[in-house]
Amino acid sequence: MELLECRLSIGDLDSFVATIGEVGDRFGVTIQAFDARYVADRRHLERAVELANRAIERDENVARDRAVEILLYAAGRRQIDRALEMGVSEGEIPAVVLIDAFPVDPDGRGRGAAERANADRADADRANAEARALEAVRDLEAVVDVEPTLDDRDDERLCSFFDVTDAERGATDAPLSALVRERVALLEVEK
Structure with missing residues (x-):
């Protein structure tokens, strides 16, 4: 997973979403842009990706x-309309753009030496695709x-x-980022 922390200036949201979708298609990665003010930390997004991947692998995903x-998952909500508040909007905003290639076999259990070598090449290919997509996103006009x-x-x-x-915050010494990640994980339980 790659993250691009940046300031975006978006004049037409639909056009921006289409553009990052085209970049994702070109490099075979998933790209999602977030309003950074709604992201607790990097681990928040890592956990959302992990849970989304698991839902997709189990054919339990809500979104196509x-x-x-x-x-x-990042928003901790099942309703797309409510989750979209966490996405980017028109105007100039602090953002974080997530770029991730879907892992073929994330845990690697049951692999022999040849399969592990192929998996290592696949991981390198994924990292390369993510890095190239990150550069393409960085070069977009919307990235101020x-x-x-x-x-x-x-x-x-x-x-x-x-x-x-x-x-809730007073009852624990856990940092806010941990409480947000708990909300992300609770979405899995609430299905």
């Missing part, structure tokens, strides 16, 4: 599109600047969006 399934965006987390916005109460 992998990028949307990842968005649903590449800058850290996950460092300036909006705790109030995160608490509101993920329904994390003051009482």
